[in-house]
Structures are given as C-alpha cells and as structure tokens.
Amino acid sequence: MTVGNRLKMLRLEKRLTLQEVAFKIGLAKSSYASYEGGHRNPPIDKLVALAQIYHVSTDYILRLTDIPDSVESLQKQHLQWDGISLSEKELEIVHQVVELMTDKHQENSKIKLGQMDIG
Template sequence: MTVGERLKTLRLKKRLTLREVASKIGLAKSSYASYEGGYRNPPIDKLIALAQLYQVSTDYILNLTNVPDSVESLQKQQLNWDGKVLSKKELEIVHQVVELMTEKQQENIKGNLRHMDIG
C-alpha cells in the first residue's frame, strides 16, 4: 500500500471528503488530492496534521508499520509490541524500567553539573 492509498483509506474510514481534509490541515483540495494520488508526499508539518486528524502514527501513514496506534494510545495506558497489546503486568514492568532509566539519567546530569561547577 502506498502513502496515498493509506491516506485515502483513512479519509474514507472517517467519511470525510477531499475538501474537508484539505481544509482541516490548511491546504487546497488539489494539493491534498495530489497526496492521495501519489503525485506528491506530504511535508512533515502536514504529515503530523494528518496523523493527528486520523488519530494514527506518522509511521502508519508512511507504511513503516501496520499498527495504526497514535501517541494518544500510549497516554491511555496501551502499548503494543510487534502488534501485540502488552498486558497490565507487562506495562508495569516497562513503566519501572523507564523510571529507572530516567532516575539514572537525572543522576548523571546532576553529577556532570557538579563536576563542571568552578565555584
């Protein structure tokens, strides 16, 4: 599936017209139609706007993944790994690992700042 095909599928799924999508992301209808037609690829700012509009990741639009999850899904305490939703227990483990990594990073930053203190 091409980027244009993915965009068209997402638009039709949301039951939006070309004009509606173009308006929502600040484009002329013909410009957006060129994305779906495969004549042009959206620039980064429009790619982000489309991902937000369709509530999917930019990777999904770009066909780098077939998992349409957006960043919002992470905020809903849902995380996928290779297309499989992680269980609550697995999420707790991931959360603990991230906390440990963050704490270690903060310790390293504080240590570097103390080392740089000339006073």
C-alpha cells in the same frame, strides 16, 4: 499500498471529503488530492497534522508499520508491566526507547548496505 492509498483509506474510514481534510490541514483540495493520488508526498508539518486528524502514527501513514496506534492510543490502553499500569511518563519513555531501537536498526542496515557497495 502506497502512502496515497493509506491516506485515502484513512479519510474514507473517517467519512471525510477531500475538501474537509484539505481545509483541516490548510491546503487547497487539489493539493491534498495530489497526496492521495501519489503525485506528491506531504511535508512533515502536513504529515503530523494528518496523523492527528486520523489518530494514527506518522509511521503508519508512511507505511513503516501496519500498526496504526499513536502514543495517545497506547496511553488509552493502560499498558502494564508486571500487573502495574504504566504512567503517561513511563509510556513516553517506552516510546522513546522503541524509537531509538528502530533508529539504531535502520542505521545498522544502512551501514551494512554501504559495506556491500564497497566490496
């Protein structure tokens, strides 16, 4: 599945037209259609707007995860630790820690690939 396929799937799930989504993010219909068609990738500001419209994470749109949940949806789930519900601030901290861990993992993977090219 490509980014374009994922965008199209999300749009159809929300029962929105190309024109409606394009209008919501401030684009011409043809420009948004080029995202779904895989001819262009959305810039960061449009990616964030699309994630907000579809109530998913940008990572989900970019296919970095198959879990569509955004931080807001995690907050709605009333996550708990040892039977105690986490506050919004605590959920944000958990989110930041996970992002740091995945960033570090990606950084280590790039270093390993770079070392393989040298040898």
